[in-house]
Amino acid sequence: xxxxxxxxxxxxxxxxxxxxxxxxxxxxxxxxxxxxxxxxxxxxxxxxxxxxxxxxxxxxxxxxxxxxxxxxxxxxxxxxxxxxxxxxxxxxxxxxxxxxxxxxxxxxxxxxxxxxxxxxxxxxxxxxxxxxxxxxxxxxxxxxxxxxxxxxxxxxxx
Numbered sequence: 001x002x003x004x005x006x007x008x009x010x011x012x013x014x015x016x017x018x019x020x021x022x023x024x025x026x027x028x029x030x031x032x033x034x035x036x037x038x039x040x041x042x043x044x045x046x047x048x049x050x051x052x053x054x055x056x057x058x059x060x061x062x063x064x065x066x067x068x069x070x071x072x073x074x075x076x077x078x079x080x081x082x083x084x085x086x087x088x089x090x091x092x093x094x095x096x097x098x099x100x101x102x103x104x105x106x107x108x109x110x111x112x113x114x115x116x117x118x119x120x121x122x123x124x125x126x127x128x129x130x131x132x133x134x135x136x137x138x139x140x141x142x143x144x145x146x147x148x149x150x151x152x153x154x155x156x157x158x
Contacts, residue, residue, distance in 0.1 A: 059085045059146060063154045064126065071136055075129045075154065076112060079121040086120045086147040087129070095133045097140035106132040 060081030067074040073095070079085050087093075093104035111118050112126040121127040131142065141155045 059083055059148075059150055061085055061121070061152055066154070066156055068136060068156065071133055073131045073133065073136065073142060073156065075131070075142065076126060077121060077129055077152075078126050079123050081123060084120045084122050088145060088147055092145035093129075093131050094143045095131075095136065095140050096143055097137040102133045102135075104131040104133060106130075 060079070062078050062080060064076040064078050066076065087107075087109055093107055095102045095104070108130040109118055109121070110116060110128045110130075112128045118127065129144070139157045141153050144152045144154075146152070
């Protein structure tokens with residue numbers, strides 16, 4: 001009889017160990033699911049915060065490339081923001097170098113793909129802005145003001 005009872009003890013220890021292991025795995029699964037869903041919700045709020053910040057600033061534009069030829073500066077500008085960017089005529093485009101400022105003498109904004117004249121750079125679009133100044137130094141930056149008064153500055157060299 002002792003042999004039969006010790007066999008049952010062995011089986012009950014194995015069942016107890018399996019039960020304890022399954023409870024541990026179950027608790028771990030619940031906490032893991034809760035943790036991962038918490039990361040997803042906070043990640044979503046971070047992305048929403050970035051979008052809200054972009055909307056608050058309104059317009060986001062980057063300089064893709066540029067060319068300087070004589071007194072002409074050609075800028076290739078990409079609107080990566082969430083809103084179209086409307087640029088003003090030459091009175092709002094400046095060349096700044098060594099503390100002095102020049103207003104652009106001419107201002108031409110065109111769609112980089114079609115070449116057609118535009119006044120607004122649509123979102124996710126590339127535009128070509130050609131500015132003419134009196135003289136261009138070796139190192140300068142161009143400042144452009146849009147229709148809502150936001151300034152874009154691009155450091156260049158001739």
